[in-house]
Amino acid sequence: xxxxxxxxxxxxxxxxxxxxxxxxxxxxxxxxxxxxxxxxxxxxxxxxxxxxxxxxxxxxxxxxxxxxxxxxxxxxxxxxxxxxxxxxxxxxxxxxxxxxxxxxxxxxxxxxxxxxxxxxxxxxxxxxxxxxxxxxxxxxxxxxxxxxxxxxxxxxxxxxxxxxxxxxxxxxxxxxxxxxxxxxxxxxxxxxxxxxxxxxxxxxxxxxxxxxxxxxxxxxxxxxxxxxxxxxxxxxxxxxxxxxxxxxxxxxxxxxxxxxxxxxxxxxxxxxxxxxxxxxxx
Amino acid sequence: xxxxxxxxxxxxxxxxxxxxxxxxxxxxxxxxxxxxxxxxxxxxxxxxxxxxxxxxxxxxxxxxxxxxxxxxxxxxxxxxxxxxxxxxxxxxxxxxxxxxxxxxxxxxxxxxxxxxxxxxxxxxxxxxxxxxxxxxxxxxxxxxxxxxxxxxxxxxxxxxxxxxxxxxxxxxxxxxxxxxxxxxxxxxxxxxxxxxxxxxxxxxxxxxxxxxxxxxxxxxxxxxxxxxxxxxxxxxxxxxxxxxxxxxxxxxxxxxxxxxxxxxxxxxxxxxxxxxxxxxxxx
Amino acid sequence: xxxxxxxxxxxxxxxxxxxxxxxxxxxxxxxxxxxxxxxxxxxxxxxxxxxxxxxxxxxxxxxxxxxxxxxxxxxxxxxxxxxxxxxxxxxxxxxxxxxxxxxxxxxxxxxxxxxxxxxxxxxxxxxxxxxxxxxxxxxxxxxxxxxxxxxxxxxxxxxxxxxxxxxxxxxxxxxxxxxxxxxxxxxxxxxxxxxxxxxxxxxxxxxxxxxxxxxxxxxxxxxxxxxxxxxxxxxxxxxxxxxxxxxxxxxxxxxxxxxxxxxxxxxxxxxxxxxxxxxxxxxxxxxxxxxxxxxxxx
Numbered sequence: 001x002x003x004x005x006x007x008x009x010x011x012x013x014x015x016x017x018x019x020x021x022x023x024x025x026x027x028x029x030x031x032x033x034x035x036x037x038x039x040x041x042x043x044x045x046x047x048x049x050x051x052x053x054x055x056x057x058x059x060x061x062x063x064x065x066x067x068x069x070x071x072x073x074x075x076x077x078x079x080x081x082x083x084x085x086x087x088x089x090x091x092x093x094x095x096x097x098x099x100x101x102x103x104x105x106x107x108x109x110x111x112x113x114x115x116x117x118x119x120x121x122x123x124x125x126x127x128x129x130x131x132x133x134x135x136x137x138x139x140x141x142x143x144x145x146x147x148x149x150x151x152x153x154x155x156x157x158x159x160x161x162x163x164x165x166x167x168x169x170x171x172x173x174x175x176x177x178x179x180x181x182x183x184x185x186x187x188x189x190x191x192x193x194x195x196x197x198x199x200x201x202x203x204x205x206x207x208x209x210x211x212x213x214x215x216x217x218x219x220x221x222x223x224x225x226x227x228x229x230x231x232x233x234x235x236x237x238x239x240x241x242x243x244x245x246x247x248x249x250x251x252x253x254x255x256x257x258x259x260x261x262x263x264x265x266x267x268x269x270x271x272x273x274x275x276x277x278x279x280x281x282x
Numbered sequence: 283x284x285x286x287x288x289x290x291x292x293x294x295x296x297x298x299x300x301x302x303x304x305x306x307x308x309x310x311x312x313x314x315x316x317x318x319x320x321x322x323x324x325x326x327x328x329x330x331x332x333x334x335x336x337x338x339x340x341x342x343x344x345x346x347x348x349x350x351x352x353x354x355x356x357x358x359x360x361x362x363x364x365x366x367x368x369x370x371x372x373x374x375x376x377x378x379x380x381x382x383x384x385x386x387x388x389x390x391x392x393x394x395x396x397x398x399x400x401x402x403x404x405x406x407x408x409x410x411x412x413x414x415x416x417x418x419x420x421x422x423x424x425x426x427x428x429x430x431x432x433x434x435x436x437x438x439x440x441x442x443x444x445x446x447x448x449x450x451x452x453x454x455x456x457x458x459x460x461x462x463x464x465x466x467x468x469x470x471x472x473x474x475x476x477x478x479x480x481x482x483x484x485x486x487x488x489x490x491x492x493x494x495x496x497x498x499x500x501x502x503x504x505x506x507x508x509x510x511x512x513x514x515x516x517x518x519x520x521x522x523x524x525x526x527x528x529x530x531x532x533x534x535x536x537x538x539x540x541x542x543x544x545x546x547x548x549x550x551x552x553x554x555x556x557x558x559x560x561x562x563x564x565x
Numbered sequence: 566x567x568x569x570x571x572x573x574x575x576x577x578x579x580x581x582x583x584x585x586x587x588x589x590x591x592x593x594x595x596x597x598x599x600x601x602x603x604x605x606x607x608x609x610x611x612x613x614x615x616x617x618x619x620x621x622x623x624x625x626x627x628x629x630x631x632x633x634x635x636x637x638x639x640x641x642x643x644x645x646x647x648x649x650x651x652x653x654x655x656x657x658x659x660x661x662x663x664x665x666x667x668x669x670x671x672x673x674x675x676x677x678x679x680x681x682x683x684x685x686x687x688x689x690x691x692x693x694x695x696x697x698x699x700x701x702x703x704x705x706x707x708x709x710x711x712x713x714x715x716x717x718x719x720x721x722x723x724x725x726x727x728x729x730x731x732x733x734x735x736x737x738x739x740x741x742x743x744x745x746x747x748x749x750x751x752x753x754x755x756x757x758x759x760x761x762x763x764x765x766x767x768x769x770x771x772x773x774x775x776x777x778x779x780x781x782x783x784x785x786x787x788x789x790x791x792x793x794x795x796x797x798x799x800x801x802x803x804x805x806x807x808x809x810x811x812x813x814x815x816x817x818x819x820x821x822x823x824x825x826x827x828x829x830x831x832x833x834x835x836x837x838x839x840x841x842x843x844x845x846x847x848x849x850x851x852x853x854x855x856x857x858x859x860x861x862x863x
Contacts, residue, residue: 007760011670014662018679021663021730025686031697050330052323052557082594090588100595102852103602109781109851110605111788113819114840118608120827130358131316131343142601149598175587203690206790206816210345210824216326217315217333217341226312227343235692236791237344239699240319240469255693266688270681348825434714439799440632441825459631465716465811466799468821479704480714 032256039253049216049229053238054246058254060219064228065261067221068133068212069201072140073148073194079141080148081190085178088156104153108146115143116207124211134224136212143207144197151196155189156182188275195269199262205232231258311338313537317350317363318443319469320488321526323557324387325363328545331553338537347443354531355379360538362529365389365443380532385525386545388560390489391448392498392510392522396434398481400497404428408502413452415484418462423482436476436485437463444470447524448486489515490558515560526559606844613838615831624838630801630818632826636835638842640801644718644812645846647804648793649786651722653779656730660782661775663730664737669763680735687731695792698724703796710809716798718812724796725786733782740774740861741767774861780854784847790816815843 047057083100091097119139129135163185167177183190214227215237221228231254238251315325322344329340345353350362355376368381393412395404404427414420415433424430437460438445446456467473470491477483478495489510492498498510501521514520528542544550551561616624620636627637667679702724707715744767752762768775798811799821819836826832 003758007758010760011666014666015670017659017662018666021659021686021734022679022682024727024730025682028686028689028693028697031701032693035700052326079594079597082591083598086588086591086595090591100599102855103599105855106848106851107602107605109784109788109847111790111816111843111847113788113790113816113823114605114609114844117819117823117837117840118605118612121612122604122608142605145598145601173585175585178587199688203688203692205690205692206820209820210349210827214341214343215322217329217339217343222339227341232690232692235696237319237322239696240471251696255696258690259693262688262690263685266685270684274677346825348829349827352827432713439821439825441822457633463800464798465714466801468799472795475699476714476716479707482713 029259032252032259035249035252036256037253039249039256044253045257048219049234049250052216052247053234053250054244058231058234058250058257061229061231061234061254062257062261063220064213064218064230065202065232065258068136068140068208068228068230069198071133071137072144072201073197075137075141076145076148076197077190077194080145080152080193084149084152084156085182088153089174089178089182101153104146104149107142108150111206112143112204113206115139116209116211119207120211129225131211131214131227132225133212133221133228136208136228139207139211140201140204143204144200147200148193148197151193152186152189155186155192158189159185188272192269192272195265195272199265199269202258202265203232203262205236209233209236231261311537313338313340313361313541314359315340315342315361315363315528316345316353316359317529318347318365318526319344320365320389320443321363321386321528324526324545324550324554324559325361327553327557328541328550331549332541332544336537336540338541340541346441348441351376351381351529354529355381357531360530361534361542364527364529365524366446367525367527368529382530382533383525384528384530384534384542384546385562386528386542386550387526387554387562388515388523389526390510390512390515390520390523390560391444391486392489392492393448393501394477394485394487394492394496394498396477396481396483397495397497399423399428399431399483400499402429404499406500406502406507409452412484412501416452416458416460416462418460421462429482431482434480434483435460435462435464436473436480436483437466438473438486439466439468442468443524444486444488447522451522488558512560525562526554606841606848609837609841609844613834613841615834616838619831620835620838624835625842628803630835632829632832636831636838638815638839640803641813641815641818641839642842643803644797645787645814645816645843647718647808647812648721648725648797648814649783651719651808652725652729652786653783655722655726656733656782657779659726660730660733660737663734664741664775665763665768667734668738668741669759669767676738680738683731683735687735691728691789691791694724694728695795698792698796712809714798714811716796716811717809718797718804719808721793721797721812721814722808724792725789728789728792729782729786732785733778736778736781736858737771737775740771740778740858743774743861744770771861773857777854777857777859777861780850780857784851784854787814787847787850788816788843790820793817794820815839819843 044057046059048059050056087097087100116139123129123135123138124131159182163181167181172180212227213230213233218226218229235251235254238247322342325342329342333340347364347366350364351368351372353359354362368383393407404423407426411420411426415435420426421433422430423433440457449458450456465476467476470487473485473487474491474496477485500510501508508514508520515523530538534542554561616636624636624638626639627635628639629635629637667676671679703715703720706720748766748770749762752766793814794817797813797817799813799817800811801813804810804812819839822836826836
């Protein structure tokens, strides 16, 4: 009897812990909303930042974040797709293949600040691109490479073996099999990977704070060697240097925008992921 | 050489992304300003004003005084911002670049305490007392006439311009090691927040960051009193003052000169005042 | 590099001798990926050679970091270990309870939703955790423990615990789920209750996977920069056994000094040395974690 009671108590305890964890997400969102919403006057999203962040909005910062992460994904996607397809379709199992998979995980766990340090030295100083859009997107591209690879690999490996067999039976060459069978079938996996990569790039501050961003003076960058303003560094600088409460309110507002952006991307990735699961169940 | 490398990097990018090549070429006039976060608000606001009547694009970016000087010397930026003077070491290293400083404003650093301590009666501190606190010899506010509460000693990162001038005044050594430190902060706002959150903190900040929760104390030294007021600074009485500098490699020309003159001129000096600093005055 | 790579190709891919151009393109992409990873480590090592030369192993053991005089990384290394250890201690009971409840008591659709929530939580940018930490956590820690100041190793540990919670929870849940349902059915057939099954059968079976999950969480925690930087107090001092004092971790040191060090060769090299140390630590922990995860997967 007491065993059943004990069982119930434990169940309630770990159940409530789980609810507290969910509550954490809710709490973070509501705090961000409460703190950030007051900054949302009429056209916060569509106005230029003015007077050292005290007035205006974050339009160009938002645009900067968007273009930086998009370029990063555009640079990273071909490499990720190519390397994953090479590893899954061309390479026979072996030590080297395992090593490559391990490297993906190591790269994934590498602290982002290291990408910033090395990237700045390599691109910014040795290739002389300076603090710029190119430098930032290359650094971010390397950083999100493992994220993309993991999602793509999951998608490719989830394909039933019989698809490949059917392709082979039809006498398709390897490349036409990739083009006609594998790529179309992994479409949702690719989309998921891209969305997660975008989300990771959007949330990153440490790697770009001294390599790609600027505080003011740029609206749309006019060349690849221009730096861009971004939401992340806007928050950082306002939170660190602003002497006025209005600026701090703007920092919270920018935080809310950034959180919203990442949230939407992750949510979309999640929806596409369930599509993948459903398709592979068929 | 440098030009080629930049084009190369762009080319790789273009090949992979398929962007049109011509976007790589620099378009329009561009003035890049990098450096001290203390000067950044001034540069950012001035640039906004300046660009209303000019086609030049002025890009203002943070990084720190060291970065500002370094970038200018290596011609990665047109103007460097520094909240301190160029150090002898930097002067030697960048001798070839012929760095020139252009003071655009003045800033004064005060010894700050939490409002609770200020209200409890600590209105002034002597230089010796501050030194004792930072060296860890004085650990309780009651030793300097305050309440019986331990002191939260807040220091700044060793390379910060604010720390350089403050420590230079207190100890005569900008890089003084301070074993009494309990907490190290970086930017001004970070330190302001930490002093405000605490109820027994001491720290160093520019005048612009004085508010209801963070109070500046009067300094006493050899029988003299130095009130932390703008008036005292303007009359050249207050001792902990530093220049806010723009730095160029060689004499500025063209657009760069125009912008520096703008900041030194009446409109720019008004912006300096609005940002919480002191105009350089008819220079 | 090129030669050995070619060797691998011929030995591993002997089945496909006649590659189409596409295969070569993919091989090239793979090569880029390989260069990125290897290049990162090599770069950190090469750039830090001056500091290894001037300080030797004393770089890891020195207690003083005075730019221009001596570089000792011990305060940062200790700080990193203490903060990470704290985060794991704090997160472990919570994450395990959550994982156990999710895997054993929730229905599949709810479980998938829980995973989605974890993904959301994992996606929140570090800078936002930093903002929240500075505004609420430091003041909270100060009041609760009645401290002089709230910017302590403990605060950073708490913040990191929240940040790695989703990683640890999701991966442990995967490990618990990977135990085949035959074991569960057999145990229940023997008359064990659900909790007993979970505790005596499922948990021991999935232990390697959970260890792997925790190690991967540690890897995450060790590299976090922005959030830790804002709440840790940044004092370069070996903290001893008191966790309620300010400290410094390797990434927070890098984040604070990187921009300033760009000009000076020695300082930069010392920071790269720190970076290399961090890379070694994280890579080792991640490889161990993956090994455990792989082991449990079999």
